[in-house]
Amino acid sequence: MRHTVLVSLVVVVLMVAPYAPQCEAQVWESLAAAAAEKIVGLWKQGEVELLGHYCSYSVTPKIKRWQLYYKGRLWCPGWTHIRGEAETRSHSGVAGRTTKDFVEKAFKAGLITEEETRAWLNR
Structure with a gap:
């Protein structure tokens, strides 16, 4: 435990x-x-389809300055070694911020086009 x-x-x-x-x-x-x-229920793991690729994600809680935070990670094995990461106080909002971080990093690395990036970030 x-x-x-x-x-x-x-x-x-x-x-x-x-x-x-x-x-x-x-x-x-x-x-x-x-x-x-x-x-x-504070821990969460699963898979999601992102831009035509299957990706894994995890959410883990942590205590920081006596407050509960959530750390999110997103990675897509078989496609890229890029990892999206975010930390927030919102259990439901950490997934969106983690995905946003991944998409921005993928765009900077040239894996996705500007149109794909805009389409995903404007959801």
């Missing part, structure tokens, strides 16, 4: 523990399961 997951889980449990009834174990178990599900 990663260090940040363990720390996050302990913090959530300590914050919620005073509100859980002592005699009802089922409530405590369902509360712990819900907290664990939320924490595990």
Whole structure:
């Protein structure tokens, strides 16, 4: 288990523990399961089609200055060694910024045309 997951889980449990009834174990178990599900949901991995190529992406959480940030990475094995990367506080916005970074780098490297770049960035 990663260090940040363990720390996050302990913090959530300590914050919620005073509100859980002592005699009802089922409530405590369902509360712990819900907290664990939320924490595990912070990580994300998958594939996406980008400009006709299959690419992989990952999103990982990190704590920075006591705030939750998300780091996104996008790479396209078999096409290029370029990696798109971004870091933001938005779990849903990190994917867009990561893709934008990848497309800009691909354009600068001459892998895609200016029209393809504009079409993708203006979505």
